[in-house]
Amino acid sequence: MAITEYEDQIQEIVSKPDHSEFIYDFLGVYDIPRATVTKLRKGMNNLAKEAGAVYLKNKLYFREGTGDLMQDYADLQERVDELGSKPRYLLVTDYQHLLAKDTKTNETLDIEFAKLPQYFDFFLAWNGIEKADFEKENPADVRAAERFAKLYDVVVKDNPDATRKGLNLFLIRILFCLFAEDTNIFEHDLFTNRVKQMTADDGSNFDQFIGSLFGVLDFEKAQRPVDTPSWLNDFPYVDGDLFKDQHESLHFSAKSRKLIIEAGELLKWDQINPDILGSMIQAVASEDSRSHLGMHYTSVPNIMKVIKPLFLDGLREDFEAAKDNEDKLQQLYDRIGRIKFMDPACGSGNFLIITYKELRQLEIDILIELNNIGVSTMYVPSVTLDQFYGIEIDDFACDVTRLSLWIAEHQMNVKLHRQISDAVRPTLPLQHAGAILQADSLSVDWNSIMQVDLNTEAYVFGNPPYVGHSKQTTNQKKMIRKIFTGISGSGYLDYIAGWLELGFRYILGKRAKIAFVTTNSIFEGEQVAILWPHILEKLQIHFAYQSFKWKNNAKGNAGVTVAIVGLQNKNDKIQCHLYGDQGFKCVNHISPYLIEGSDDVVEDLSLPLSPRPEMQFGNKPTDGGGLIFNDEEYNEAISKYPELKRYLRRYVGSDELVKGKRRYVLWLSEHDVKALSNNPLVQSRLDIVRSARLKSGTPSTKQWASKPYMFKQIAPYYKKQSLHGYVVVVPAVSSENREYIPMGYLSNEDTILNNRVYGVFDASLWLFAILQSRMHLVWVDRVGGKLETRYSYSSGICYNAFPFPVLTERKKAELEEYALRILDIREELGGSLADMYGTPCAKTNAKPMNLRLRDAHQALDKAVDRAYRSNNFPDNNSRFELLMSLYKEEQGGISNE
Numbered sequence: 001m002a003i004t005e006y007e008d009q010i011q012e013i014v015s016k017p018d019h020s021e022f023i024y025d026f027l028g029v030y031d032i033p034r035a036t037v038t039k040l041r042k043g044m045n046n047l048a049k050e051a052g053a054v055y056l057k058n059k060l061y062f063r064e065g066t067g068d069l070m071q072d073y074a075d076l077q078e079r080v081d082e083l084g085s086k087p088r089y090l091l092v093t094d095y096q097h098l099l100a101k102d103t104k105t106n107e108t109l110d111i112e113f114a115k116l117p118q119y120f121d122f123f124l125a126w127n128g129i130e131k132a133d134f135e136k137e138n139p140a141d142v143r144a145a146e147r148f149a150k151l152y153d154v155v156v157k158d159n160p161d162a163t164r165k166g167l168n169l170f171l172i173r174i175l176f177c178l179f180a181e182d183t184n185i186f187e188h189d190l191f192t193n194r195v196k197q198m199t200a201d202d203g204s205n206f207d208q209f210i211g212s213l214f215g216v217l218d219f220e221k222a223q224r225p226v227d228t229p230s231w232l233n234d235f236p237y238v239d240g241d242l243f244k245d246q247h248e249s250l251h252f253s254a255k256s257r258k259l260i261i262e263a264g265e266l267l268k269w270d271q272i273n274p275d276i277l278g279s280m281i282q283a284v285a286s287e288d289s290r291s292h293l294g295m296h297y298t299s300v301p302n303i304m305k306v307i308k309p310l311f312l313d314g315l316r317e318d319f320e321a322a323k324d325n326e327d328k329l330q331q332l333y334d335r336i337g338r339i340k341f342m343d344p345a346c347g348s349g350n351f352l353i354i355t356y357k358e359l360r361q362l363e364i365d366i367l368i369e370l371n372n373i374g375v376s377t378m379y380v381p382s383v384t385l386d387q388f389y390g391i392e393i394d395d396f397a398c399d400v401t402r403l404s405l406w407i408a409e410h411q412m413n414v415k416l417h418r419q420i421s422d423a424v425r426p427t428l429p430l431q432h433a434g435a436i437l438q439a440d441s442l443s444v445d446w447n448s449i450m451q452v453d454l455n456t457e458a459y460v461f462g463n464p465p466y467v468g469h470s471k472q473t474t475n476q477k478k479m480i481r482k483i484f485t486g487i488s489g490s491g492y493l494d495y496i497a498g499w500l501e502l503g504f505r506y507i508l509g510k511r512a513k514i515a516f517v518t519t520n521s522i523f524e525g526e527q528v529a530i531l532w533p534h535i536l537e538k539l540q541i542h543f544a545y546q547s548f549k550w551k552n553n554a555k556g557n558a559g560v561t562v563a564i565v566g567l568q569n570k571n572d573k574i575q576c577h578l579y580g581d582q583g584f585k586c587v588n589h590i591s592p593y594l595i596e597g598s599d600d601v602v603e604d605l606s607l608p609l610s611p612r613p614e615m616q617f618g619n620k621p622t623d624g625g626g627l628i629f630n631d632e633e634y635n636e637a638i639s640k641y642p643e644l645k646r647y648l649r650r651y652v653g654s655d656e657l658v659k660g661k662r663r664y665v666l667w668l669s670e671h672d673v674k675a676l677s678n679n680p681l682v683q684s685r686l687d688i689v690r691s692a693r694l695k696s697g698t699p700s701t702k703q704w705a706s707k708p709y710m711f712k713q714i715a716p717y718y719k720k721q722s723l724h725g726y727v728v729v730v731p732a733v734s735s736e737n738r739e740y741i742p743m744g745y746l747s748n749e750d751t752i753l754n755n756r757v758y759g760v761f762d763a764s765l766w767l768f769a770i771l772q773s774r775m776h777l778v779w780v781d782r783v784g785g786k787l788e789t790r791y792s793y794s795s796g797i798c799y800n801a802f803p804f805p806v807l808t809e810r811k812k813a814e815l816e817e818y819a820l821r822i823l824d825i826r827e828e829l830g831g832s833l834a835d836m837y838g839t840p841c842a843k844t845n846a847k848p849m850n851l852r853l854r855d856a857h858q859a860l861d862k863a864v865d866r867a868y869r870s871n872n873f874p875d876n877n878s879r880f881e882l883l884m885s886l887y888k889e890e891q892g893g894i895s896n897e
Helices: 005-016 022-030 032-039 070-083 113-127 133-134 140-159 164-182 192-200 206-216 256-264 276-282 298-320 324-337 350-374 395-419 472-485 495-508 526-534 631-640 641-644 654-659 670-673 681-692 699-705 766-773 774-783 795-800 809-829 833-837 850-870 875-889
Strands: 053-056 060-065 089-093 097-102 108-112 340-343 388-392 435-437 457-462 512-519 539-550 560-569 574-582 583-586 616-618 628-630 646-653 662-664 726-731 744-747 751-753 759-760 785-787 790-792
Touching: 005 022, 005 113, 005 140, 005 256, 022 032, 022 060, 022 472, 032 053, 032 276, 053 472, 060 070, 060 097, 060 324, 060 699, 070 089, 070 097, 097 113, 097 646, 108 113, 113 133, 140 256, 140 875, 164 192, 164 206, 164 256, 164 395, 192 256, 256 628, 276 350, 276 395, 276 472, 276 539, 298 324, 298 457, 298 512, 298 539, 298 560, 298 574, 324 350, 324 495, 340 350, 350 388, 350 395, 350 457, 388 395, 395 435, 395 472, 495 512, 495 526, 495 560, 512 539, 574 646, 574 759, 583 654, 628 631, 628 646, 631 646, 631 662, 641 646, 646 744, 654 726, 654 833, 751 759, 759 795, 766 774, 766 809, 766 850, 774 795, 774 875, 809 833, 809 850
Parallel strands: 060 089, 340 388, 340 457, 388 435, 457 512, 539 574, 646 751
Antiparallel strands: 053 060, 089 097, 097 108, 512 560, 539 560, 574 583, 616 759, 628 662, 646 662, 726 744, 726 759, 785 790
């Protein structure tokens, strides 16, 4: 049930003129079975003996007040203390006031009866939800967003012809007024009380009321017309451009008026988090996001992963070093008031808000330290909103960002006064943010938005949109190509690369740094060689987080796999920080693969570095399923038509290779089709293919309808007259949680590979040994692509660019012995490779790799290591360093034309 549903149902119960059924109605709001409540109402399971009391075992002991509510509560507490099994809650009310206790947590309620809807969460244990756990989910923010969603829907429905800008501006202003009256910016409850007093129940004059109110808030009282009503002059001057534009006239109903009043009476606006609320409010206006309210904000810990190593850790270190030194403290105080910050994809402002609050907290800490060492100074603000800049394509999100920054400013002003009593910083009139610009970040000049000179300290950060190169719109592709004009292969870059490129240009030669949350794919595979060489010619990676799941704190959210990279102008004196699962380590240099190492990159090669069989992608049928047979269909086909056995080949893709599934494919030549022209099964299958291809919207696929017996894409190897030898089969995608990528070594004669695997045909067993080794896995892990965090194998980088060792015939024979041992163990164990190599997840029932097979692999690993060098490798980093040096040596001898 949504938060507002609890509140609304309890509000309805509380508002009834007759409260004789109160406790039964109240229990019915929660997950107390209806049958249980019905029995209780009839007295069947009421264990209380006294009049006016209800005792539901383990759940509740309720008593109506008899005159002295505190005494009634004390009597009830005494009675419950005598019970062997205590109810979870005690509750006493005279329907004017209410007292309650949670006997498990010892928390108590002492509230006006009318305010019970605001405290519905106190009783959530009846639903199996502890209040402490519920509070972790930011209920004040979710509650506000849900009420805002209801109001938004009603106002939009009542005003179909209103402009989006007018609607959004109205809603943002309402939110500010509600927050202001709960946090002493306005007189307490001033806005809600005036709505109740000055507007008709049916909402008919609400637009006139709101237009008059919004019309005066941008003027100081001395500037307002002399005939301004006193009720309007009760409201202070706001400014900040929030009320600068004229209110767009709207239609309001009894329902919309009621929702606004309820938002004022039921919500605790002083408890909201502006960084979270802003994201949820933005989600309200997006129909596709509405069902996920509370899941669209970036958690503070994740934001801190960006801003701490970018600038905050350094500022905090400087603060620690400045303690006990008035001059250094004052210099730091002045410095933090001059730094500029920009998020060029700011959304609803999460990063800017958290940064602002952290800077304000540092300002407070400096003042406290100055006081501690006996320095008494009059408070002069240091950090101000005009240091903060943002670019966002959505106009509503820009408005939400400004509102959230004002809310954050007020909260920090209150905190300042609470911690330093003589430091007062008024919230009104609202301060102007540096610039929150509604624009496409990739089409504007960042220098014109946040202007800095060579001596200005500046930081650019954020979480730009994730769009892979294959999913970009036509306009997005054009934008990326325009930004990367002259850079070959830019069409393969993720959309986020545009922000990195513009950030690179912005900070070049300045006292500025950038840090972005990015898709991890720009640090893997072919994108590395396209994006990073020209950037790292001028900049360096000074900190990075290796791939991790980017999540917020909401339940049930789905995380995307990302990395974080921080860039600055080259400086040989700095030590870089590389963050991973085990914390961080200091390194001399971070490579574009986000590991310790040089800036060298691996290119996507069309030919192998050294002489070896080519790796080819498997075959793509595009057949509507007509050519493919599962195990049951295969057995039925050869039982009925034994002559088809020679034409049905084993069909191998990733699932067949790793999970042991059995499928077959009808593999025919033009001559075979003629020979089988009278076979009804073959002809019916070819009809399926022909029909599927003709229905395709792709012209090339339609053309292949004339050859329904052939796959649409056929690997070159299969165009030979005869198939022989063995093929090394590599899954295109494989779990990173397995200790090894399970590869196959299969006969060419009866195997047809599909487009989910790669094949090295006519491959010797020693080549299988090299590819199945730890040495090759390290290469794939470091330079290959990733699908989320799974290995995404590619022939150009993972195979062609992989440096093979120089092998003698004796060494090849040794490797083949180790490879045969692995294949023999697989055959002895039986079952699927998935079973043998372990379940690829961290669940409690995860199945580990078979120990015999692991021992055989480790023996092979040592043999392969010895083929590269005689002394042992201490770790995978040393393996990769050697491979990169061999790659650089060999790469000059291969043409990629």
